[in-house]
Amino acid sequence: MNTLRFSLLPIPKFFFLNGCHPYKHRHNFSVSVNASPRPFRVILMAPSETIVAEYAKSNRSTCKACSKAIESKTLRLGLVSKDKRGYNVTKWHHLSCFPLPSSHSTSDIITGFSSLKSSDQEALTKLFAGEDQSEAVCKATEEIQNDQQESEESDSKKRKLSTSDVKAGMNIIFSVSDVKSSYKDATLLPKWKAFQTIIFLERDDGLQDSSKVAAFDFDGCLANTSVRISGSNAWSLMYPSIPDKLQSLYNNGYKLVIFTNESNIERWKNKRQAAVDSKIGRLNNFIDKVKVPIQVFIACGIGKSGKAVTKEDDPFRKPKPGMWQLMEQYFNSGITIDMDQSFYVGDAAGRPSDHSDADIKFAEANGLKFYVPEEYFGA
Incomplete structure (x- = not known):
């Protein structure tokens, strides 16, 4: 067993860690987890935050987790929240980089789920259910990249x-x-x-x-x-x-x-x-x-x-x-x-x-x- 020690300052958003209750004040606490080569993932979510899924419209967005570009037409997941001015701000992620919420569901919490390809819906369902997702993610990504390559080749003379x-x-x-x-x-x-x-x-x-x-x-x-x-x-x-x-x-x-x-x-x-x-x-x-x-x-x-x-x-x-x-x-x-x-x-x-x-x-x-x-x- 490994012991992780955290010290939290007051924060405006609720912090969820494996289903724990939110803390609004400074706390010191220990959490014991089983040592494992596969890291757990957590997500910072306020009650007003939502998750959105869509195919990237261009290659200009950057994944907030790995800081790499999200290729056009590939499936991306976004965490939507409101800034201090009341406007929606979306933080986009690669499918494999998205931090999962402690309670897993798909179509009920993901905006845009119904508009995705069936193969991508299946990939998201397995991902949020905590199953091994590497094969499904790779397959969905490969299909989208092939579609993108065919589109680019058919229009090689003009952008x-x-x-x-x-x-x-x-x-x-x-x-x-x-x-x-x-x-x-x-x-x-x-x-x-x-x-x-x-x-x-x-x-x-x-x-x-x-x-x-x-x-x-x-x-x-x-x-x-x-x-x-x-x-x-x-x-x-x-x-x-x-x-x-x-x-x-x-x-x-x-x-x-x-x-x-x-x-x-x-x-x-x-x-x-x-x-x-x-x-x-x-x-x-x-x-x-x-x-x-x-x-x-x-x-x-x-x-x-x-x-x-x-x-x-x-x-x-x-x-x-x-x-x-x-x-x-x-x-x-x-x-x-x-x-x-x-x-x-x-x-x-x-x-x-x-x-x-x-x-x-x-x-x-x-x-x-x-x-x-x-x-x-x-x-």
Whole structure:
């Protein structure tokens, strides 16, 4: 018998160890366990925490246990909890790395269990029942990797970017030959280009790609604007601390990126040039004001809430994840983004006074930490 001695400080979450009751105060205690070459696993769970299972949408997530990347399309398990701001935070794990709760069950506690392949459901059932799972896990992983390889081989000439909305069933293919110097009938200013329903700043002077990305909405977050007034000068800084904050991020190795919706560019067919000049003019003037290089993506498409009748949401318009994924896959020099250090700031957080929840859902769809502007910049 081996004896393990623990000393616990006060912690905000309940600590479960092989079914023990939670401790809320400092305690010293001993636990005796049989010596075994197979380590036991425990999980820190608060009553509000849940477990979610899904197939990884990309290879950008990192396992919180082993710190290695979780490959796209492989089964991953996440522990979901709320941070101090009340937003959901998911800590993803490889199937073999996930710490098991003391009470084992599957479909009753795992969100997304019913949407998994039958072989993966079986693997999870055995895993949570405490059975030897190595063979089942390896088999499920091998099947998914084979599917991924076949998909990549069939598209060797062009890289495909899939949205996280499985129901949309859309694949976006980026091609340099599709990049234009105008958006439909509107001419773009120098350094600005268009791709499908996106207008983007090709390369701001001094911009450096990075594994750390600080991303922001524009209207209502960085700039105080009005939908009733157009023009490149019709804006002001949302918070006086913005220039210093952005300069500090840039000096600390962050790449600054703006993701903004602007459906008026699509709607105003008879005044499209004016809408383009107004939006791009404001962004150019903002960048000149803060004196830091920034990458910019403007989603011009219309969502289901727009007046125009569309069969489905534009894949680039927030809260769809298309703009972020386009940047990540094609506009960051192939550098893997550190999701633990990267974040997104936006004002559309679904609060009673907000016009929508597009920003917070955009952050959630891409696995980004989220802040509202008054929290990040300080009102």
